[in-house]
Amino acid sequence: MNTDVAILGAGAAGMFVALVAQARGLEVTLIDPHVHQANNFAISGGLFPAAGSALQRAAGSADSPQAWLQDLRQFAPGMVNENIASAVAHALPLATDFLSQTCAAPLHFLPDMVAPGHNQLRFHCVVPASGAAMHAWFRQACAQYPRIRCLTEPAKVQRLAQGFELRVGSDQLLARQIVLAGGGFGANPEMVARYIPGMAGALHNGSPTQDGSTMALGIEWGAQLWGMDGYQGQGHTNPGGATRLGMSIPTLGGFLANRQGLRFVAEDIGPSALAPAVLAQAGGVALEVFDAAIEAQLGNHGAYQQAVKAGQVITAPDLASLSAQTGVDLHSLQQTVEAVRSFAMGQARDPLGRQSFARELVPPFKASWVTGALSHTQGGLLTCADGKVLDQQGQAIPNVFAVGGCAAGLSGRGAEGYLPGNGLAQAFGLGWRLAQALS
Numbered sequence: 001m002n003t004d005v006a007i008l009g010a011g012a013a014g015m016f017v018a019l020v021a022q023a024r025g026l027e028v029t030l031i032d033p034h035v036h037q038a039n040n041f042a043i044s045g046g047l048f049p050a051a052g053s054a055l056q057r058a059a060g061s062a063d064s065p066q067a068w069l070q071d072l073r074q075f076a077p078g079m080v081n082e083n084i085a086s087a088v089a090h091a092l093p094l095a096t097d098f099l100s101q102t103c104a105a106p107l108h109f110l111p112d113m114v115a116p117g118h119n120q121l122r123f124h125c126v127v128p129a130s131g132a133a134m135h136a137w138f139r140q141a142c143a144q145y146p147r148i149r150c151l152t153e154p155a156k157v158q159r160l161a162q163g164f165e166l167r168v169g170s171d172q173l174l175a176r177q178i179v180l181a182g183g184g185f186g187a188n189p190e191m192v193a194r195y196i197p198g199m200a201g202a203l204h205n206g207s208p209t210q211d212g213s214t215m216a217l218g219i220e221w222g223a224q225l226w227g228m229d230g231y232q233g234q235g236h237t238n239p240g241g242a243t244r245l246g247m248s249i250p251t252l253g254g255f256l257a258n259r260q261g262l263r264f265v266a267e268d269i270g271p272s273a274l275a276p277a278v279l280a281q282a283g284g285v286a287l288e289v290f291d292a293a294i295e296a297q298l299g300n301h302g303a304y305q306q307a308v309k310a311g312q313v314i315t316a317p318d319l320a321s322l323s324a325q326t327g328v329d330l331h332s333l334q335q336t337v338e339a340v341r342s343f344a345m346g347q348a349r350d351p352l353g354r355q356s357f358a359r360e361l362v363p364p365f366k367a368s369w370v371t372g373a374l375s376h377t378q379g380g381l382l383t384c385a386d387g388k389v390l391d392q393q394g395q396a397i398p399n400v401f402a403v404g405g406c407a408a409g410l411s412g413r414g415a416e417g418y419l420p421g422n423g424l425a426q427a428f429g430l431g432w433r434l435a436q437a438l439s
């Protein structure tokens with residue numbers, strides 16, 4: 001059988017492109033052999049920025065794609081993938097409006113989702129925020145459109161002079177165009193050791209499906225790579241990696257202390273850059289300290305609520321109890337909390353360079369042990385703003401597209417360049433442009 005477009009990977013990027021492409025009248029074949037395993041979309045917080053969406057405007061925001069772009073460039077100076085950044089900024093509100101208005105996705109603008117590096121409230125998700133719930137909605141939406149055919153066996157792909165031949169189980173199909181959307185390489189130890197040696201052997205809290213297999217197809221076909229050492233780190237991951245606290249606690253006033261009870265980093269550098277900083281502490285762990293008033297603001301934060309359910313959050317009526325429960329020296333803890341109070345009151349400046357402490361922490365205290373993890377790789381196949389994969393000379397490889405973790409991300413180099421929400425922003429923003437470029 002023939003198909004207009006074969007998409008390898010039914011995650012955030014692949015399913016989004018499928019939805020837009022079918023709405024444009026294209027016949028889509030969506031192939032994913034790991035549908036019974038949670039992918040990164042299902043594991044994610046599901047939070048994505050869309051500056052200028054109808055939902056955000058209705059909430060009274062005067063945000064704009066330019067403002068998001070400015071935040072991105074300020075957060076990751078010299079590390080932005082300018083091939084796609086502006087296009088993604090302008091596509092994101094259109095992609096979000098398409099999901100909420102055309103597809104009736106149950107998306108909301110989240111007025112309480114503060115995020116390091118973002119100067120405006122601009123995150124969207126289902127409520128309560130959850131990647132798993134968003135993923136489930138996308139899955140059922142893809143199943144309901146007759147122009148999307150879902151296949152669940154591995155594809156053997158052969159590039160032809162015109163298009164592609166795919167063998168998927170007993171199905172054989174000819175596709176005019178192919179979209180590589182199989183995610184990144186965080187679960188491929190050999191690739192991590194080669195491209196991100198500093199994280200070789202580190203905890204990976206992303207999906208085991210991130211094996212780099214669709215990126216390998218692009219490489220085989222001559223693609224250029226970009227930003228291969230870039231990754232999304234997670235410095236708020238509970239040890240073991242099953243749960244995490246989410247990114248908002250420092251912005252609301254919390255801090256991190258090592259086993260000696262000492263702060264070691266400006267916590268507002270963002271959850272990604274925090275990962276290597278936490279890993280560098282004794283035992284690779286830190287105690288994230290906050291209070292009940294901050295917890296009260298995390299009711300809609302799905303990741304945090306899961307951590308609470310998993311028993312990862314300690315409650316302590318005072319610092320003596322917190323010290324007894326965690327083994328962190330009481331005297332150091334008292335000194336650190338007092339220092340944080342003086343920064344919050346504007347009585348002293350943080351020598352670590354953190355700009356804002358939001359408020360003074362008051363009992364009862366809350367705390368949770370965290371470590372650093374590699375969540376998602378950001379480097380990949382270099383594309384133009386329409387998602388066409390570029391070769392070593394910068395020319396588009398005919399009919400080959402890439403998006404999501406398989407494609408070069410929005411900003412790279414280590415963990416520092418990942419502005420919260422960049423993963424889904426690229427999947428949906430670049431996905432929107434790519435889907436318009438399919439024929």
Ligand SMILES: Cc1cc2nc3c(=O)[nH]c(=O)nc-3n(C[C@H](O)[C@H](O)[C@H](O)COP(=O)(O)OP(=O)(O)OC[C@H]3O[C@@H](n4cnc5c(N)ncnc54)[C@H](O)[C@@H]3O)c2cc1C
Pocket residue numbers: 008009010011012013014031032033034035039040041042043044045046047048154155181182183184205206207209210211213214232234375376403404405406420421422423424425427
């Ligand atoms: C812990 C964690 C938290 C995160 N939180 C956020 C967040 O809040 N906001 C945000 O913006 N981003 C977040 N991300 C990143 C986000 O999940 C990714 O950017 C996004 O899922 C990328 O989409 P994708 O489609 O490329 O990958 P995925 O969603 O992982 O989908 C890839 C799909 O490809 C399939 N596949 C793999 N190989 C093949 C193959 N050879 N053939 C066919 N199919 C294949 C896989 O089975 C998978 O279903 C988070 C990631 C993690 C791990």
